[in-house]
Amino acid sequence: MKRRTFLALAASTVLLAACGQSNTNEADTTTTDTASTGGSDLLQRINNGGTINVGTEGTYPPFTYHDESGKLTGYDVEVTRAVADKLGVDVEFKETQWDAMLAGLDSKRFDMVANQVSLTTPERQAKYDKSMAYSWSGAVALAPTDDNRYSSWDNLKGLRTAQSLSSNYGELAEKYGAEIVPVDGMAQAIQLVKQNRADFTMNDNLAVLDYLKKFPDSDLEIKLTAPPSEQTGSGLVLIKGNDEVVAKLDEAMAALAADGTLTKLSEEFFGADVSQQK
Known part of the structure; x- marks a missing residue:
């Protein structure tokens, strides 16, 4: 997910010397x-x-x-x-x-x-x-709908998460003790979760909601959402x-x-x- 952020002008007036x-x-x-x-x-x-x-x-x-x-x-x-x-x-x-x-x-x-x-x-x-x-956006954990292991962020410890190695979400998952399964991006991460080669993936809430809206029959759902203090x-x-x-x-x-x-x-x-x- 791209994250974005933003500047102005100086106006100058030239007057003719003929003016008083x-x-x-x-x-x-x-x-x-x-x-x-x-x-x-x-x-x-x-x-x-x-x-x-x-x-x-x-x-x-x-x-x-x-x-x-x-x-x-x-x-x-x-x-x-x-x-x-x-x-x-x-x-x-x-x-x-x-x-x-x-x-x-x-x-x-x-x-x-x-x-x-x-x-x-x-x-x-x-x-x-x-x-x-x-x-508003923040980190979310996406996993199969029938997987009930996600009552708190601490439950991520020991689970496999599909993440890009350069992603901030991968660092966050590691902080909670998850095992990183390297991927190139979100699309590949989702495929690994659906193939049971990873338990979940973490990404931005808005990106995940966009995916779920486009693919309502994916059998995946958001299990955890970042608290308001960690949202932007x-x-x-x-x-x-x-x-x-x-x-x-x-x-x-x-x-x-x-x-x-x-x-x-x-x-x-x-x-x-x-x-x-x-």
Whole structure:
């Protein structure tokens, strides 16, 4: 599971020397006020019912991808559209590769990012702000439905788990005393569990829910879920200095949580409510 996270712009105004000194001072004051308000252009567009520009991959199902008709959709995309509707603004998505997301925010190609961003590192937390989370994820253990050995994480001791050797989930499984069966990725891990060559596999909750929704007859189920303290929330990410915008995003997101929109979208894309910590 990819894990994601996110920057802004400097505006400069060039005035002709033919303008009077009073005009120059007025322009300088305006520039200073704009900088001090931190993202006032974005705030004004939101207040005036304008357009917000949102960066996303478009190649990362079920979060952001193109359906069979070619329409851009996905959980993050539809949540963003719902937020825009609550704010009374239009939204324009700008698709870009993940590696270019930060640069896109830096250069103000877009105002914010909707692409499963958690801001888990201190460096990114210092540079970016995040709205109220619209999805929560954490480690889960996936095993055959009829296997009842998973009453607690401590029960993983001595069991075989199919994991990539470079995966954080493999390290977590080893911490609980599980024996690692090396695999290349999640697809192979699931096959080994189904073939009884491994007892279980650990991965991100959202990735596993996506699999279970696509393969409801897999005879596998989530046995253990990370506690809330070990879960991370993803939200809309934008550069620091847009406090009033973040407040408006939070208000819209809270309204979508209250009216059931986030739950409805979660169940549409994951078959479960991922918008709340559990």
